[in-house]
Amino acid sequence: MARMPSAERRRQLTEAAIRAMTRDGVARTTTRSIAAEAGVSLSVFHYCFDSKQALIESVIATITDHYVTVVKDAIRPKATLRVTIRAGFQAYWDHVTANPGEHMLTYELTQWALRQPGFEQLARRQYELYSDTYGELIEELRHSMKFELRVPVPVLARYLATMTDGLTLHFLALGDDAAGADILDMIADHVVGLALPCD
Known part of the structure; x- marks a missing residue:
């Protein structure tokens, strides 16, 4: 996985969350599904959002x-x-x-x-x-x-x-x-x- 600045990674994860939540609903969207949507590991997600x-x-x-x-x-x-x-x-x-x-x-x-x-x-x-x-x-x-x-x-x-x-x-x-x-x-x-x- 290519390294990118944390602000850019947060943007990537936020856009992935918007896509996942729009498709699946807020309640059914998990951190794991957002990470998968963004193509990153769960640890990257937790590094960007506490x-x-x-x-x-x-x-x-x-x-x-x-x-x-x-x-x-x-x-x-x-x-x-x-x-x-x-x-x-x-x-x-x-x-x-x-x-x-x-x-x-x-x-x-x-x-x-x-x-x-x-x-x-x-x-x-x-x-x-x-x-x-x-x-x-x-x-x-x-x-x-x-x-x-x-x-x-x-x-x-x-x-x-x-x-x-x-x-x-x-x-x-x-x-x-x-x-x-x-x-x-x-x-x-x-x-x-x-x-x-x-x-």
């Missing part, structure tokens, strides 16, 4: 990073704020519809963590990460497109995290990706309505 909690934190952060990367690309300033915001939502939505299993896994991880004594904070941290990520995206966009907001950034960030979380679950349950477009249009319009041009 607990299941550390692995799950890494899985949640990595899944979030998968779609944040495409959203950041999409919200480069365009002709108008509305077009820019809507492009960001579309990038997120395209990721959801192309990777439903990965997004379903996020809900499974939340439920699993809430039911496991001592792991509840993982679910809390997961949802804090969603709001924090929206906050960062809003701030980047606010500075690049020069606008202020009628509401505090953390409030808007939690609102957007809640709306997209609900919309994602709606799609996973009903499979109607077309219904998302109208809702994302409405959310984009609402955000633009909260924006004030800088003097």
